[in-house]
Amino acid sequence: MTIKKRPGRLASAAVAMAAALAVAACGGGGEPAATGGTSSAPNEKITLTLQTFGGGTNFGYKAAVDKWNQEHPNIQVKYTNLTPDFENQYWPQMLNWLQAGKGAGDVIGIDEAGMGLAKARPQFFTDLGQYGLQSRQGDFPAWKWENGINAEGKLFALGTDVGGMAVAYRKDLFEKAGLPTDREEVAKLWATWDDFIETGKKFQEKVPDTKFIDGLNTWFNVVLSQEAAKNGDVSYYSKDNQLIVESNPAVRSAFDFATKVNSAGISAKLRNFQDPWFAGMRQGAFATVGAPGWMLGVIQGTITEDGEKPDQGKGQWDVATAPGGGGGNWGGSWLAVPKQSQHPKEAAELLSYLTSPEAQLLAFKEGGNLPSTIPAQDSPDLQSAVNEWFSGAPLGAIYGPSVKSLPPIFLGEKHSQTKAEVENVILGMDEGSIPVGQAWQRFIDEAKKVADG
Amino acid sequence: MSLHVETGPRADARAPGRRPRQGGRGPRGRLPAMFDLRVTPYLLISPYFLLFAVFGLFPLAFTFWTSLQKYELAGDAEFTGLDNYVKLMSDGDFWNAVVNTVGIFVLATVPQLVLALLLANALNKRIRGRLFFRMGVLIPLVTSIVAVAVVFTQLYGRDYGMINWILGLFGVDNIAWQNEKWSSWIAIATMVDWRWTGYNAIIYLAGMQTIPRDLYEAASIDGASPRRQFWQITLPMLRPIIVFTVFVSTIGGLTLFAEPVLFNNGRMDGGSTGQFQTVAMYIVEQGFRRFEYGYAATVAWMLFLLILVGVLINYFLARRIGGAK
Structure with missing residues (x-):
């Protein structure tokens, strides 16, 4: 829309300003004008906003979105x-x-950590069932599907990716430390988590100025995701939303692992997803990162500067099976359509496309995000997938077998806030501002503060 | 009183000179004039008060109302009276934030105002390129807070920061500035001072120039040294200005927010044990990270009270400057 030049323009601008002020003064209670549900005329061009989070390639939707935009000239x-x-x-x-x-956008990404809260707030999300997305049920494993159903029993979100677990490591640094670099050999170095720490100590002796791991909270999450699967598939909250940090052995094991790593002195003490962590990754400040499928995209995207220099760092990293039996489900997301969307029908259509096996495989290719739909998990494209940038690592062989048997871990309504607070304690221990002896008590206290809030 | 003079409104309007004095409840025709006289002044100053009511008074009252509830963001609200205030009194994290805020405020403001005073005194002398220096001290003020904080945070970086590099030349190990109270406070205080010292210096300078020259001349004739003149003339005469800068610094210091947040990569926790979490950050953490709106509103009201107390204390302290004689 262009503004035509006419004498009344100033006046109308003033009126508009006044109206805007009046609206602003009404505060947040005002609902947007009642246009919800109406769809635009078929030939009118509309724009849908897709909002996501994550480092590097994040959701890996660049290719999938480009394809959609080419096929839907009227729905960009x-x-x-x-x-x-x-x-x-x-x-x-x-x-x-x-x-x-x-x-909020027309389609938004929600991490597993936020799903507990999202499910408890049905008033904010569009019922996808009314646009026929119920038909997608057959595509998903039961747990991924059921987590998209909210407190009112309505379908509000469909799954994108799942965690899976492996270790991404710097081949060149391993070589410098006199460790094997072949991914099969590397996996043999660490059958258990204690072996992993021992390997780290050996590495540290030979290469003192680069640390073995990035920071405690990445690995705390890796171990927690494995341990939770062994302890009734629960993490910080029980299935009836009670805080169980103190009594869940999974949390304690992951915490104990963190203290062991801390005393071994093999951590670069960087908090994940903050600027110094990304800088450290680019500069080679650490040799390993705990890697659910989506983490590969974070690493590749960060080092290749969002794909602008696609060959930067190529062949430097590789991927090996994780210690402790390899499994573990950390991360994985869902997409939802907020009720405030002006084009819920088209948004639901887009959401269905982005969570389709086809688009999930595009995302997997782009960022390593492991598909959550069964047809995509079974497809030869995944099973035989190789990532050239990660030294030709056979991702299908590494993640493929475990991806179908991933444990559905229950995360409570306040999981996201709790996670942020307890990880602070882990990091405080890492950087030395919290004495190791006091850390566990503080860990529990901080979690309680959030839960009681 | 039954005295009622029925004069035509038109006649009255045309000949205001004949208007009876006691026309207060007079005929309708005088209404516009009266309206003009009594109401127009209020109308003219009303925009400020309307805006203040909408953007100042209303939020203040609404925040108070919110603070009396257990109000979860994007959730339910429930009236709980003064529960939040009771909880706040024994909330260690809140008092930690208060200590941090006051600590950083003192660490930043005292050197800042002293330095500003010395700078202003120097700029008030006859020196070469006076205008250049006077403009120069103001330059930090025109840079945005975010830019200042981002650059300083990089300077204070643990692994690749310039300050650690310089300290390293003298054999000091890399300091993780964010990890300890003392180091993080110093880092944040330098950011604040870098930006605001020049601003205060210019205000002091303006104040100094209003002090009559003949006072100094008389003092010189009496044999008072420049130092003595500073203590006995400049400082007492500057008192109102100093009180003003102390007020402004107190309000700014107690609501300190952007610098410590950016020093912490945009997170509100102020370090893993809240080493440099200020009260303003605590409000945002409660309201927008833990989604406890009601409690955040309570903290906001406490901050308001804290500022009032702080300003009063500083007012009495500043009033005593040079006031002995």
Whole structure:
């Protein structure tokens, strides 16, 4: 729309300003004008906003969105990745927008950590069932599907990717430390987590100025995701939303692992998804990162500067099976359509496309995000997939077998806030501001503060 | 009183000179004039008060109302009276934030105002390129807070920061500036001072130039040294200005937010044990990270009270400057 030059322009601008002020003065209670549900005329061009989070290639939707935009000239998608940090930035901002009734995109990404809260707030999300997305049920494993059903029993979100677990490591640094570099041999170095720490100590002796791991909270999450599967598939909260940090052996094991790593002195003490962590990754400040499928895209995207220099760092990293039996489900997301969307029908259509096996395989190719749909998991494209940038690592062989048997871990309504607080304690221990002897008590206290809030 | 003079409104309007004095409840025709006289002044100053009511008074009252509830962002609200205030009194994290805020405020403001005073005194002398220096001290003020904080955070970086590099030349190990209270406070205080010292210096300078020259001349004739003149003339005469800068610094210091947040990569926790979490950051953490709106509103009101107390204390302290005689 262009503004035509006419004498009344100033006056109309003033009126508009006054109206805007009046609206602003009404505060957040005002609902947007009742246009919800109406769809635009078939030939009118509309733009849908897709909002995601994550580092590097994040959701890996570049190729999938380009394809959609070519096929749908009248429904263009604007794909924006807001921030790498879900708990501290993306989710708080999103809740604000949902509450205000303005600002959220037409399709938004939600991490597993936020799903507990999203399910408990049906008022903010469009019922996808009314646009026929119920038919997608057959594509998903039961747990991924059921987590997209909210407190009112309505389908509000479909799954994108799942975690899976492996270790990404720097081949050149391993060589410098006199360790094997072949991924089969490397996996043999660490059958258990204790072996992993021992390997780290050996590495540290030979290469003192580069640390073996990035920081404690990455690995704490890796171990927690494995241990939770062994302890009834629960993490910080029981299935009836009670805080169980103190009594869940999984949390304690992961914490104990963190203290062992801390005393071994093999951590670069960088907090994941913050600027110094990304800088450290580029500069080679650490040799290994715990890698669910999506983490590969974070690493590749960071080092290749969002794909602008696709060959930068190529062949430097490789991927090996994780210690402790290899499994583990950390991360994995869902897509939802906020109620405030002006084009819910088209948004639901886009959501269905992005979670389709086809688009999930495109995302897998782009960022390593492991598909959550069964047809995509079974497809030869995944099973035989090789990532050239990661030294030709056979991702299908590494992640493929475990991806279908991933444990569905229950995350409570306040999981996201709790995670942010307890990880602070882990990091405080890492950097030395919290004495190791006091860390566990503090860990419990901080979690309780959030739960009681 | 039954005295009622029915004069035509038109006649009255045309000949205001004949208007009876006691026309207060007079005929309708005088209404516009009266309206003009009594109401127009208020109308003219009303925009400020309207805006203040909408953007100042209303939020203040609404925040208070919110602080009386257990109000979860994007969730339910429930009236709980003063529960939040009771909880706040025994909330260690809140008091930690208060200590941090006051600590950083003192660490930043005292050197800042002293330095500003010395700078202003120097700029008030006859020196070469006076205008250049006077403009120069103001330059930090025109850079944005975010830019200042981002650059300083990089300077204070643990692994690749310039300050650690310089310290390293003297054999000091890399300091993780964010990890300890003392180091993080110093880092944040330098950011604040870098930006605001020049601003205060210019205000002091303006104040100094209003002090009559003949006072100094008389003092010189009496044999007072420049140092003595500074203590006995400049400082007492500057008192109102100093009180003003102390007020402004107190309000700015107690609501300190952008610098410590950016020093922490945009997170609100102020380090893993809240080493440099200020009260303003604590409000945002409660309201927008843990989604406890009601409690955040309570903290906001406490901050308001804290500022009032802080300003009063500083007012009494600043009033005593040079006031002995």
